[in-house]
Amino acid sequence: MQSSNAINYDYTVAKYFTISAIVLGIVGMSVGVLIAFQLAFPELNNMFGEYGTFGRLRPIHTDGVAFGFTVSGIFATWFYVGQRVLKVSMAESKFLMFIGKLQFWLYIIGVAVAVVSLLLGYTTSKEYAEFEWPVDIAIVVVWVLWGISIFGLIGIRREKVLYISVWYYIATFLGVAMLYVFNNMEVPTYFVSGMGNWFHSVSMYAGSNDAMVQWWYGHNAVAFVFTVPIIAMIYYFLPKESGQPVFSYKLSLLSFWGLMFVYLWAGGHHLLYSTVPDWVQTMASIFSIILILPSWGSAINMLLTMKGEWGQLKENPLVKFYVLASTFYMLSTLEGPIQAIKSVNALAHFTDWIPGHVHDGTLGWVGFMIIGGIFHMAPRMYKREIFSKKLVEAQFWLQTTGIVMYFTSMWIAGITQGMMWRATDQYGNLAYSFIDTVEVLHPYWTLRAVGGSFYLIGVFMWAYNIYKTATSSKAIEKEPQYATPMA
Amino acid sequence: MDMELIRNIQGWGYVSMIFIITIGLYAYIYHLYKSQREGVKDYEKYSNMALKDDIDDSLVEAKDPQKDEKDNEER
Numbered sequence: 001m002q003s004s005n006a007i008n009y010d011y012t013v014a015k016y017f018t019i020s021a022i023v024l025g026i027v028g029m030s031v032g033v034l035i036a037f038q039l040a041f042p043e044l045n046n047m048f049g050e051y052g053t054f055g056r057l058r059p060i061h062t063d064g065v066a067f068g069f070t071v072s073g074i075f076a077t078w079f080y081v082g083q084r085v086l087k088v089s090m091a092e093s094k095f096l097m098f099i100g101k102l103q104f105w106l107y108i109i110g111v112a113v114a115v116v117s118l119l120l121g122y123t124t125s126k127e128y129a130e131f132e133w134p135v136d137i138a139i140v141v142v143w144v145l146w147g148i149s150i151f152g153l154i155g156i157r158r159e160k161v162l163y164i165s166v167w168y169y170i171a172t173f174l175g176v177a178m179l180y181v182f183n184n185m186e187v188p189t190y191f192v193s194g195m196g197n198w199f200h201s202v203s204m205y206a207g208s209n210d211a212m213v214q215w216w217y218g219h220n221a222v223a224f225v226f227t228v229p230i231i232a233m234i235y236y237f238l239p240k241e242s243g244q245p246v247f248s249y250k251l252s253l254l255s256f257w258g259l260m261f262v263y264l265w266a267g268g269h270h271l272l273y274s275t276v277p278d279w280v281q282t283m284a285s286i287f288s289i290i291l292i293l294p295s296w297g298s299a300i301n302m303l304l305t306m307k308g309e310w311g312q313l314k315e316n317p318l319v320k321f322y323v324l325a326s327t328f329y330m331l332s333t334l335e336g337p338i339q340a341i342k343s344v345n346a347l348a349h350f351t352d353w354i355p356g357h358v359h360d361g362t363l364g365w366v367g368f369m370i371i372g373g374i375f376h377m378a379p380r381m382y383k384r385e386i387f388s389k390k391l392v393e394a395q396f397w398l399q400t401t402g403i404v405m406y407f408t409s410m411w412i413a414g415i416t417q418g419m420m421w422r423a424t425d426q427y428g429n430l431a432y433s434f435i436d437t438v439e440v441l442h443p444y445w446t447l448r449a450v451g452g453s454f455y456l457i458g459v460f461m462w463a464y465n466i467y468k469t470a471t472s473s474k475a476i477e478k479e480p481q482y483a484t485p486m487a
Numbered sequence: 488m489d490m491e492l493i494r495n496i497q498g499w500g501y502v503s504m505i506f507i508i509t510i511g512l513y514a515y516i517y518h519l520y521k522s523q524r525e526g527v528k529d530y531e532k533y534s535n536m537a538l539k540d541d542i543d544d545s546l547v548e549a550k551d552p553q554k555d556e557k558d559n560e561e562r
Binding site (some may be wrong): 006007008009084085087089157158159160161163164165235236239240243245246248249250253254257258261479481482 | 508512515516519520523530531532533534535536537538540541542543544546547548549550551554555558
């Protein structure tokens, strides 16, 4: 029995970031669906003048889902999971509560400035690092505040040992900090030479060095935004939702160090057959293949956690989300290394197979874990059961169908594209012109856009279900221990 | 220092580092399983940190056992 001054977990900041994950997910993915249709039907580029063109909107999609939806999901789950596995409440520290709220509001301001600046066409032209230096500084401040929250909460914890998820959150913090700072080293042209706008800058690196730093960053953004924190989530949510302890805690530890050791060397596979040194390319290719081991170490650990409990897959739609996420993680971490083999890359590079690969990871693994994680958190945060189980089930199947349509269409399109680009006639002349490939690929691009639309409709269903859960669902008296209650 | 020497240092440094870190990783794996087998440390019990995560649940391993006792008395 608790006394009147008993401590409870305080989910204020987790709720804030839950809302931003949902809103930014809708924004980022809506733009994604629009630009997918633009690729199939180019006249859609003319809807909103210069602000509606593919070139303006594409970074809003990529940055919106990576740094908006996903990073909000990471923050939301951290402010929930962190308290619980460290057994300490945010309510116990006014300072940490203030820092958490400050982090949220600065983050929202940063997102608003970033979106407006990209819409207006201000960009450094580096992929996934398009923001000009004032936005970069705002991002660094938000990140440092998150670091204070992580280490502050760890400092006042009751549990002696840090649960494996906390290791992964720490790695996310340190990894992104290092990558972001080094790749965004830039020279503000106005202050150095008096040229250009005050917010304009150029990279501090040049030529091949710039490319190597950029793809060391670019690929490790996949590592430390799309992989490491999502593993943190699954190591908490799957065991907790299913009531099963992690199959092997030791395997989780060695997979962690394996992943940290290998991932940072793999970025060069984005630069195969380019002007970077050959040894960098070979090293990246080899490390990409070795990367299968720690990735599958975590994924298999999760699937084995369900050993003897597969019946839950029928009963509990959240377990479905987590198990399918883990399966998509296995699929994409096998597909990526295959694409990094030099001879395969000769066919795959610059084709639609690459966005196909990215999206079976992001939609199936990242998206499903954040969606499933927030479904698990919502009844505990709002003290109400999930508004509709049927809606969760319908969302799961609609989104799964959407993902399958997306990646299968892109596999077929990409391999067709690669084969047509390299085909030659008996005299060694190219057999097809570029427009020949466009005509052949058009149906697959349409299919991709429709698959993306299915996924987006699922996101709206999720948003509605969470909104109804928070506002009008049936109240629960006692916090559920494992499976999430649903109406 | 000429370019050739710098390249040699880079190459040998790189190979040595990979070797040392690989040995370190495998030694760590051996250490984990040996500690568990000999009963020095039960790593598997830490899985319970996700399952017993209510603020009133007993701690898997208290950071400060005295403070934990005091907390329990207050409850």
